[in-house]
Amino acid sequence: xxxxxxxxxQQIQQSAQSSGAAEMALRVAAKRDxxxxxxxxxxxxxxxxxxxxxxxxxxxxxxxxxxxELLFDTVLDFVELxxxxxxxxxxxxxxxxxxxxxxxxTGCGSGxxxxxxxxxxxx
Numbered sequence: 001x002x003x004x005x006x007x008x009x010q011q012i013q014q015s016a017q018s019s020g021a022a023e024m025a026l027r028v029a030a031k032r033d034x035x036x037x038x039x040x041x042x043x044x045x046x047x048x049x050x051x052x053x054x055x056x057x058x059x060x061x062x063x064x065x066x067x068x069e070l071l072f073d074t075v076l077d078f079v080e081l082x083x084x085x086x087x088x089x090x091x092x093x094x095x096x097x098x099x100x101x102x103x104x105x106t107g108c109g110s111g112x113x114x115x116x117x118x119x120x121x122x123x
Contacts, residue, residue, distance in 0.1 A: 002028065002054065002063060002071045008078040008088060009057030016044060025053070025060035030070035030090075038070060040090040 004012070016022045021044035028042045047053055051062040063071055073093035080086050 002056075002061065002074055002076075004056045004059060004061065004076040005078065006057055008076045009059045011078040011086075011088070012059050019044070025062045027051075027062050027064070028071060028076065029064060029067045030074070031067070032070070038090075038092065042076075042088070 012026055016024065016026075024044040025047050026042055027045035028040070030038050030040050033039050045062065047060075047062045048064070050065050052065075052068055054061040054063070075091040077089050077091060078086060079089055081089075
């Protein structure tokens with residue numbers, strides 16, 4: 001199952017409040033690029049009937065069918081990558097702390113996740 005850390009949840013909730021999306025869910029998506037690498041995206045959206053709906057750390061999270069398998073056992077965190085540079089990171093199940101792989105950052109930094117993606121959009 002997909003999960004988020006407390007730090008990520010707090011930042012998502014702050015972003016939702018500041019962007020007027022407090023009543024919306026956080027859509028998380030993943031897809032493979034042409035090289036086979038996973039690309040992640042997220043943004044506030046309205047749930048669709050076919051979406052997986054989760055309540056994680058007080059955040060309503062939705063995941064479309066096409067992303068569910070790719071996000072299985074992935075963790076979304078909000079970390080300081082460099083001094084003063086905070087960003088969301090997706091930690092796949094094969095990350096070095098759990099056996100190998102890499103962490104992928106999103107384009108969502110301190111500006112919040114509301115600026116990352118809109119309905120149906122990932123990056």
